[in-house]
Amino acid sequence: MTFKFAGRMNNVKASTIREVLKLTERPEVISFGGGMPAAEFFPVDEMKKVTIKVLDEDGQKALQYGPTDGFLPLREKVVERLGRIGIKDITADNVLFTAGSQQGLDFCGKVFLDPGDAVVCEKPSYLGAINAFRAYECQFIDIPMDDDGMLMDELEQTLEANPRVKFIYVIPDFQNPTGKSWSSERRKQLVELANKYNKVVIEDNPYYELRYSGQPKPAIKSYDTQDRVVFLGTFSKTLAPGLRIGWICAGDEILSKYNLIKQGADLQVNSLTQRQINTYMEMYNLDVRIEELIEVYRKRREVMVEQMKKHFPDEVKINIADGGLFLWVEFPEHINTTELMPKVLEKNVAYIPGAPFYPNGGGENTARFSFSAMPEDKITEGIKRMGEALKELL
Amino acid sequence: MTFKFAGRMNNVKASTIREVLKLTERPEVISFGGGMPAAEFFPVDEMKKVTIKVLDEDGQKALQYGPTDGFLPLREKVVERLGRIGIKDITADNVLFTAGSQQGLDFCGKVFLDPGDAVVCEKPSYLGAINAFRAYECQFIDIPMDDDGMLMDELEQTLEANPRVKFIYVIPDFQNPTGKSWSSERRKQLVELANKYNKVVIEDNPYYELRYSGQPKPAIKSYDTQDRVVFLGTFSKTLAPGLRIGWICAGDEILSKYNLIKQGADLQVNSLTQRQINTYMEMYNLDVRIEELIEVYRKRREVMVEQMKKHFPDEVKINIADGGLFLWVEFPEHINTTELMPKVLEKNVAYIPGAPFYPNGGGENTARFSFSAMPEDKITEGIKRMGEALKELL
Numbered sequence: 001m002t003f004k005f006a007g008r009m010n011n012v013k014a015s016t017i018r019e020v021l022k023l024t025e026r027p028e029v030i031s032f033g034g035g036m037p038a039a040e041f042f043p044v045d046e047m048k049k050v051t052i053k054v055l056d057e058d059g060q061k062a063l064q065y066g067p068t069d070g071f072l073p074l075r076e077k078v079v080e081r082l083g084r085i086g087i088k089d090i091t092a093d094n095v096l097f098t099a100g101s102q103q104g105l106d107f108c109g110k111v112f113l114d115p116g117d118a119v120v121c122e123k124p125s126y127l128g129a130i131n132a133f134r135a136y137e138c139q140f141i142d143i144p145m146d147d148d149g150m151l152m153d154e155l156e157q158t159l160e161a162n163p164r165v166k167f168i169y170v171i172p173d174f175q176n177p178t179g180k181s182w183s184s185e186r187r188k189q190l191v192e193l194a195n196k197y198n199k200v201v202i203e204d205n206p207y208y209e210l211r212y213s214g215q216p217k218p219a220i221k222s223y224d225t226q227d228r229v230v231f232l233g234t235f236s237k238t239l240a241p242g243l244r245i246g247w248i249c250a251g252d253e254i255l256s257k258y259n260l261i262k263q264g265a266d267l268q269v270n271s272l273t274q275r276q277i278n279t280y281m282e283m284y285n286l287d288v289r290i291e292e293l294i295e296v297y298r299k300r301r302e303v304m305v306e307q308m309k310k311h312f313p314d315e316v317k318i319n320i321a322d323g324g325l326f327l328w329v330e331f332p333e334h335i336n337t338t339e340l341m342p343k344v345l346e347k348n349v350a351y352i353p354g355a356p357f358y359p360n361g362g363g364e365n366t367a368r369f370s371f372s373a374m375p376e377d378k379i380t381e382g383i384k385r386m387g388e389a390l391k392e393l394l
Numbered sequence: 395m396t397f398k399f400a401g402r403m404n405n406v407k408a409s410t411i412r413e414v415l416k417l418t419e420r421p422e423v424i425s426f427g428g429g430m431p432a433a434e435f436f437p438v439d440e441m442k443k444v445t446i447k448v449l450d451e452d453g454q455k456a457l458q459y460g461p462t463d464g465f466l467p468l469r470e471k472v473v474e475r476l477g478r479i480g481i482k483d484i485t486a487d488n489v490l491f492t493a494g495s496q497q498g499l500d501f502c503g504k505v506f507l508d509p510g511d512a513v514v515c516e517k518p519s520y521l522g523a524i525n526a527f528r529a530y531e532c533q534f535i536d537i538p539m540d541d542d543g544m545l546m547d548e549l550e551q552t553l554e555a556n557p558r559v560k561f562i563y564v565i566p567d568f569q570n571p572t573g574k575s576w577s578s579e580r581r582k583q584l585v586e587l588a589n590k591y592n593k594v595v596i597e598d599n600p601y602y603e604l605r606y607s608g609q610p611k612p613a614i615k616s617y618d619t620q621d622r623v624v625f626l627g628t629f630s631k632t633l634a635p636g637l638r639i640g641w642i643c644a645g646d647e648i649l650s651k652y653n654l655i656k657q658g659a660d661l662q663v664n665s666l667t668q669r670q671i672n673t674y675m676e677m678y679n680l681d682v683r684i685e686e687l688i689e690v691y692r693k694r695r696e697v698m699v700e701q702m703k704k705h706f707p708d709e710v711k712i713n714i715a716d717g718g719l720f721l722w723v724e725f726p727e728h729i730n731t732t733e734l735m736p737k738v739l740e741k742n743v744a745y746i747p748g749a750p751f752y753p754n755g756g757g758e759n760t761a762r763f764s765f766s767a768m769p770e771d772k773i774t775e776g777i778k779r780m781g782e783a784l785k786e787l788l
Binding site: 003014015056067106117166267271 | 396398399401402403407408409412415416428433434436437439441442445446449450453454455456457458459461492493494496500505506507508522525526528529530560592622634635636637638647648651654655657658659660661662663664665666667
């Protein structure tokens, strides 16, 4: 029996990342695949104390339905943290909790995209966002980047030529997948172009608190004087992704639409989890935890870079990110990383081929390596094996 | 500044229930509004023990990303429970966890509906489902019910005349809002018609375990021999809605589409919550808990019926449900329950007007009263005040 599904289902693809994750469930696999935080540093004991406190003090409300936008004290804490990257003039009413940033991405599609509309994104861009937007039957216009971010001339030409562009989607800090960061000047210019062409900007920023080198930059939204920048944040990378709590910060007009979509999508995020995170932030110092993570991840990044330089051929270009979870690697043109993958998997090593991050094709010789989830000895061993696979091929 | 949103946003409305909930947050309000479980019976202490055990034994995995479809041991427990209502020949691979049933409803729209497609539903039907489907720009064909369920002649005429019907959406046990239940015969006939016209059936069944009188019926899906019935279930009413865990049970072809949509929507439900519920079901007896809830709710239902009979005018028709959370009341034609609402709210009492449950209009003289969340003395007092408001009006 075959059923008639919606047209959008022809566009929806399985996430390459989630497919690779399935292959790498075997414990012997050294996986540089998913953007997984280091599980050994999860605050497991703290979460026990936090949960007891929440259930003792507020147990009934923690298990009951709650407001769509979320638990007020936690929204207030998010406002405070956003202030540190220059996002001012907002209140807790400008924050809506979502099931991770991924749900924020899906809602961007749902709120803005009609079939045939265009999304402008970086080339390459985040696969999870591309897949989420694709379900709304849009086209993608991917704009090349240099080391300061998207090329503004190309962006302006695109906006001039394409009235169906609904929003510009960017990840300005330690971009997924390339690890690149936008300069302050480029962030400001982006907002100016968005103002000029009356476009919305989606600033997806899950990693900005995980910086290992270089100077922090203000959020793109900090330059926003017309409430046209939608900021997506998350606790997934700083606290724990299994809790599935992210947020959308936007001006009243736009956020009211996201609130309506949230009602229909799943009413609200988990009441208990919101209180757990809120109490965690009251009982413990999230900033201290982040500093500790930074030390761990900085070291792992260094080890991975060092090992890649040692074991990969000289022609390979390694993009060293100032933060986040990923290194982006460009192999010589004739190496197809999708075809290389099974050979590397035979050696019990996994990475994510770069091609799925290019919505309009390209990037066959690129790959994303996550350094966050593996201890240093496994990084050393995994990159060595990867180097062997490359040598066998070349 | 005004932004250009997707066309679907013109169809998306705020949920009347969520709006009423906001008005009733003041503690002095006696609310018969939302379908809220009785918070005083939430297993707060049990959840403490459960959480400690989960974090002690499996803390890292409970906070990490996990598979899209969900935690296997919990999916297996759902399979066992579905077997009790006649849903056999399924495995854990036929179950996908969602953020409450509401997310299952949203996904039904996303998987099946193109703009202009039709949804067949009961008249009236669940407001949260209507709102979720509306976001996919569908039309509704609402079919009248008698005390055995949807009228099959009208359904067949509709299916014959409307090739754009994508699915038939029904709540066969203690329907929201009417409290009506479908007979076994009618369930079987529905599947036969769905087979004949090659339509999908969405069986939304959040309440079936909360039965206070009458005999249990097999699920509609138990009559399904062609994998065309999608069953939506939830732990919201039996355990706690704040945890936001429901599930979709469907055949391989259909469920694979829902899995793809889940990836793009929010990757997966909360890893910790899935383990909390799983461990709850291993440490405690969910069936015993449900029996206790049944005793409480049965009594509350009786008190509400008794007080309505005492305080409401004789012309008022009360539909007494065999289970679930709601009584459905039909007032004389000239009473508009939406207009009555502010007068009743002045007396610090709230209910949900019936009109929003009619996707194509109607039902202005109807209202839904939830008896689950208020203790007996408040039910007595609230219905008395409601009776006074009615007398002032008549």
